[in-house]
Amino acid sequence: xxxxxxxxxxxxxxxxxxxxxxxxxxxxxxxxxxxxxxxxxxxxxxxxxxxxxxxxxxxxxxxxxxxxxxxxxxxxxxxxxxxxxxxxxxxxxxxxxxxxxxxxxxxxxxxxxxxx
DNA sequence: TTAATGACCTATC
DNA sequence: CGATAGGCCATTA
Numbered sequence: 103x104x105x106x107x108x109x110x111x112x113x114x115x116x117x118x119x120x121x122x123x124x125x126x127x128x129x130x131x132x133x134x135x136x137x138x139x140x141x142x143x144x145x146x147x148x149x150x151x152x153x154x155x156x157x158x159x160x161x162x163x164x165x166x167x168x169x170x171x172x173x174x175x176x177x178x179x180x181x182x183x184x185x186x187x188x189x190x191x192x193x194x195x196x197x198x199x200x201x202x203x204x205x206x207x208x209x210x211x212x213x214x215x216x217x218x
Numbered sequence: 219t220t221a222a223t224g225a226c227c228t229a230t231c
Numbered sequence: 232c233g234a235t236a237g238g239c240c241a242t243t244a
Contacts, residue, residue, distance in 0.1 A: 108241070128227050131240090138239035140226040145241065148225055161225080169225040 108139070112146040115209050119160045122187045123204035124197050126164050133206045133213065159183045160204075166196035 115130050131139035147158045159180040162168055168180045181191065190198045211217055 126227090127225075131227085136240075137227070139241085140228095140239085141224060142226090142240050142242085144225040145223095146225095149242090150225095158225085163225070164227065
């Protein structure tokens with residue numbers, strides 16, 4: 103209800119990511135209206151006030167690479183969680199964004215009140 | 219208060 | 232087409 107507004111928005115979008123899909127920081131920032139908020143999005147997930155509740159493991163970078171240090175329990179934890187969701191990983195250890203890239207259309211309609 | 223950092227992205231050469 | 236540099240927002244020290 104003040105400065106947490108920005109963070110709350112990030113958590114809202116992250117919680118809105120459907121199972122078996124992933125999105126990028128830039129995509130989330132873009133949904134907020136400021137594509138440059140990509141860094142703040144990562145920071146919001148870094149603080150992650152509700153680990154285990156917020157599916158931050160479904161958020162990856164633009165290259166589809168996972169976070170260097172996952173704060174959920176183990177670095178391999180994120181990859182396992184995504185694999186359990188049915189996400190395919192490449193030999194590079196990156197997520198196939200072309201297969202699970204969530205554009206956040208649902209959130210866009212909810213915020214802008216209309217489709218793209 | 220100023221300065222520096224960060225789970226990033228976009229634009230330009 | 233590929234690589235480099237900069238920028239933007241918020242938070243912390």
